[in-house]
Amino acid sequence: MEKNREEQLNEILVLFYFAYRTFTKEPDRILEQHGIQRVHHRILFFIARKPGLSVNELLATLEVSKQALHAPMRQLIEMGYIKSEPAEYDRRVRELRLTEKGEKLEKQLSNVQRKKMDAIFKEAGVKNEEVWKEIMKKIIENE
Amino acid sequence: MEKNREEQLNEILVLFYFAYRTFTKEPDRILEQHGIQRVHHRILFFIARKPGLSVNELLATLEVSKQALHAPMRQLIEMGYIKSEPAEYDRRVRELRLTEKGEKLEKQLSNVQRKKMDAIFKEAGVKNEEVWKEIMKKIIENE
DNA sequence: AATAAACGTCAATATTGTTGACCTATATTG
DNA sequence: CAATATAGGTCAACAATATTGACGTTTATT
Secondary structure, three states: OOHHHHHHHHHHHHHHHHHHHHHHHHHHHHHHHOOOOHHHHHHHHHHHHOOOEEHHHHHHHHOOOHHHHHHHHHHHHHOOOEEEEEOOOOOOOEEEEEOHHHHHHHHHHHHHHHHHHHHHHHHHOHHHHHHHHHHHHHHHHOO | OOHHHHHHHHHHHHHHHHHHHHHHHHHHHHHHHOOOOHHHHHHHHHHHHOOOEEHHHHHHHHOOOHHHHHHHHHHHHHOOOEEEEEOOOOOOOEEEEEOHHHHHHHHHHHHHHHHHHHHHHHHHOHHHHHHHHHHHHHHHHOO
16 A cells, blocks of 8 residues: 555544544543443433334344343343333343433433534535445445 | 434434444454454554654553553563663653564554555545545544 | 652452353244 | 243353552653
């Protein structure tokens, strides 16, 4: 690879690293005030995106072991943020949902990120929003 | 916030999460073969970007404690990937540099990411590369 | 000479993740 | 129906990774 191009790509890697770190910083700060961590946010986030999703689906989404999910999930249940109820179609399956309290916290956490992205894309324009999204999709694609 | 807009923003958050995770997956796999972790990659990466940077600079860049950096850094030194030598201008300061072996490993790890981004941007075009970068910069900016 | 800075290191502690093993409840299948 | 599979919960052992606190050495600065 050409030297100059390599340096351009290095800048891109640096940007990706710092952007992601900055992006999670403010939610992390809020989470800390509640005595919980980033995993908890992820759990809340994905339940919010698909109310009623099963434990197995959540495991697959987060790519962690059942045992790793267990502790934070139990905490969230005990703290009254999420509820877990047997599915009607199969009573072995537990459907996960946010409580009102959980919805409130999830909103508080994710709104920081949504607002930030909204402001940036409002300035950048719809077309550039689409560009950014397409690039992120391509990164995910050929996993 | 309008409901539809909120859903668009949710997709953006999802993309960010999965893109970053995918992005680090392949280097993580290589690291594992060497019996080291993502921190080690970060250390190698930032030393490669600025040969001769000091321990303090590295600490500030990675935002970890001196003690947290210590173990992985010592490992890298013992494994012969990096060297740490007193700076001429101030012999208290240690200047960190990659050895040849370290350069090779750093290239192996980061090339996965550089090549991926290069391929994507080759397809997307220079203008869209600039768009993506500008957006990532804005995310970092108002930290 | 006193103080400060850069770095190294040990210790105690907390957190978070992994794998393995095993249990219950419920579905599915031969 | 009996055997088996699936979804989920939980305990235990272990590894890793981070934090804070404390303290030592070397070298600069004041």
